[in-house]
Amino acid sequence: MSEKKSYDPPGYLLGIPNSKTRKNRSSKFYVAQRRHANDENDIPRYNAPYEINGGDTMDDGTKMMLERLERDSREREERYHNDSKERESRYHDEAKEREERITKLVEGLRTDIKAEFKTFSSQLDKMETKVDNTYKHISAITISTIVGIAACVIAVVGVLIAAFTLLPS
Structure with missing residues (x-):
């Protein structure tokens, strides 16, 4: 008797290959493979295999789901790309505005x-003119002194000479 599995591995509905969703090592995936918990032989309840190289069977619902997923993926990628371009443009514009503000500030400081x-x-x-004039005045006062x-x-000396000449000898 095999052990019973009570959970489904992540990605079993999307066909993501791992040890639980892959039946064998060939190129077949099981897109919507779900194992019944009470099944002794572990036989899948719903099995919709398709081959990657041009598979033969896939129901319309699964095809529509895959097409919708692909379209959503492309739209999301385009939206992310546009958002990235817009963000880059915004950063570039903000950097340019910042640079202009800094340039104006530097020019204002320079003036x-x-x-x-x-x-x-x-x-x-x-x-300097006042110091020169003061120097001239100080020089004139020094010379005058x-x-x-x-x-x-x-x-x-003249008074002394006059006093000695007038003195009686």
């Missing part, structure tokens, strides 16, 4: 930096 540099440069020129000290020394 701001140029304007600030011009302002800084003009203020630096003004400061030296000349004043020399005049004071000459005046003191």
Whole structure:
């Protein structure tokens, strides 16, 4: 007595080949093969074999189901392909927009930096002019001080000479 099987393997309705849906190692598949749980000899209840190389028997319902599956598969593949193209296009457009925004931002920063540099440069020129003028004033004051000290020394020497010449000897 063989052991009883109480479950159907996955894919038994779609004809996916595995050890439970394949009758032998030839090119025949059992599209809608279902085993009866109480059958002692493990004989399939419904057996619709077809050969891959141009099979001979397949009922119309199975043919329609396979055609519908193929059509659905093609439509799904086309839909995935279109979705992929659309997503790629969207990513490309978003990347282009992002690049344009970054370019505008960089250009704006560049113009701001140029304007600030011009302002800084003009203020630096003004400061340089003020430093030059201050240096000139300090030089003039220094020269005036030296000349004043020399005049004071000459005046003191003149007073001393006058005082010694007037003194009775």
